[in-house]
Amino acid sequence: MTGMGKGMVWINGRSIGRYWNNYLSPLKKPTQSEYHIPRAYLKPKNLIVLLEEEEGNPKDVHIVTVNRDTICSAVSEIHPPSPRLFETKNGTLQPKVNDLKPRAELICPGKKQIVAVEFASYGDPFGACGAYFIGNCTAPESKQVVEKYCLGKPSCQIPLDSIHFSDKNAACTHLRKTLAVQVKCA
Structure with missing residues (x-):
């Protein structure tokens, strides 16, 4: 979500919180560069809703799954x-x-x-x-x-x-x- 500015995210109707690009992680990167989606929120087909409050580009949103093995x-x-x-x-x-x-x-x-x-x-x-x-x-x-x-x-x-x-x-x-x-x- 590095292309997004400031807003909120929902996965299948469940909020996963707010994001904003000037809130930096300990690595000095915007917190939305890595965003955790609980696996319990995911289904075979998913609906992601972004409420963008500033100018952002949803084309820069990428979902990557993590190998838990x-x-x-x-x-x-x-x-x-x-x-x-x-x-x-x-x-x-x-x-x-x-x-x-x-x-x-x-x-x-x-x-x-x-x-x-x-x-x-x-x-x-x-x-x-x-x-x-x-x-x-x-x-x-x-x-x-x-x-x-x-x-x-x-x-x-x-x-x-x-x-x-x-x-x-x-x-x-x-x-x-x-x-x-x-x-x-x-």
Whole structure:
């Protein structure tokens, strides 16, 4: 919707909100350059209604679907534990489990299983899902460790612990480690 100015959008009669070109995302691009349409709003045939309040060109509106079969997780040694790991007992917040160490968690949609590890790096990877890169330090066996924990399963958890990655790279001991993982579900 990069060609649009300011207005509102409806998909099959359901509002997905307002857009305007001077409201910038953290990437300094107009927010309507990427607009999320919940899949629950979509049907085999769809009606999109745009109420444009300024000059805009609806020919620049493009709908792109996202492949949800590629999933990712990135977690660092300093990540706090998930709130799902706690419960309230007698007015006090208590952990549900004994191990609150960070871990990467991957869950395939539907009844799919993890069939391939497309990226794995324990060290200082950077980027985002679909565009991860290996940094200056990475455990060489990162992919094999993730495959051991995840291949053939509908979901998996990989502990963020150097014991599992036998981090022998002495040059990286000063780093706070991050585990970035991208897998394919089918």
